[in-house]
Amino acid sequence: MILGYARVSTDDQKLDSQVDALTEVGAERVFSERISGSVRNRPELDRLLDQLRSGDVIVVTKYDRLARSLRDLLEIVEAINARGAGFRSLAEDIDTTTPAGRLIFHVFASIAQFERERISERTREGLAAAKRRGRIGGRPPALTENQKVEVRRMRDEEHRPLPEIATLFRVSTKTVRRA
Template sequence: MLAAGVDERHLHQDRASGARDDRPGLKACLGELREGDVLVVWKIDRLGRSLSHLIRIVDDLKKRGVAFRSLTEAIDTTNSHGAFLFNLFGSLAEYERVLITERVNAGLAAARRRGRKGGRPPTIDAEKVEQVLAALEAGASKASVCRTFKVARSTLIDTLKRTGWTGPGKIGTPELAV
């Protein structure tokens, strides 16, 4: 960036994913740009992977009289060739993100078909759930049940929601994991 003529005082960096729109470094950088400036990025996917977000940024820059340059892809929006390449690479970045999401979802679906259940194992096993419900039905308070069975209150509440228990003698519709 320095070799491209960017003044060290104007360097901004985010440690977050390029897929996020709400990055503090990006916000600060965009806020400092003035008419006649050029926003220089190392790579277009560092600015963002969503085509719509990239286009919004560049449109905003155009309205403010700020040019855009990507060093790796040799994109410079001050000319028509650069504007075309910007849209092309933005589309490819978004396509890559969609492919990653599809692969992850396909992997999760395959794991479910093989019988693998995601998430961490339940803190309270089925036998203990029966004992907890019996204690609550017998009139024990949630606080005493938590102490007796050594479970956190939030864990107890989550378990009761999952089982559909809403009070002594009241069983609602259990929440089903999907």
């Protein structure tokens, strides 16, 4: 049996094109959900894997619909293989029911992981270069240095509770505690 899996990350995205493509290649049943790929607990994917039988093939339009990281992708495909089933991705033309398809799957997955790591590395390099030029990223501090001094004075001299101080400065109690 060919089983489809379709996923979008947000409510405003549509599943229609994925479902149509999966139906067109013969998916007898399509499991779909609206949830981020970074979330590992995906009810419909879990339901699909639970119902998987030997000889079945799970089809997705793109392999990033199944997983966001190489580790997750490999774990999910391993679970599929352990049940005697196969995996097929339409966009990448991967079909793990064949030896060549399994090889291509691992090569593509490795390249995708390499690409994500390079993006992360370039981001870190860019932030370091900006920092060397005196630019500091991130959110501005919630309290100025003068406000931090006043927070400590109110706590130590006036013995005011932290939640009260936080309310006065319109910040969280955690911010007051850090100050």
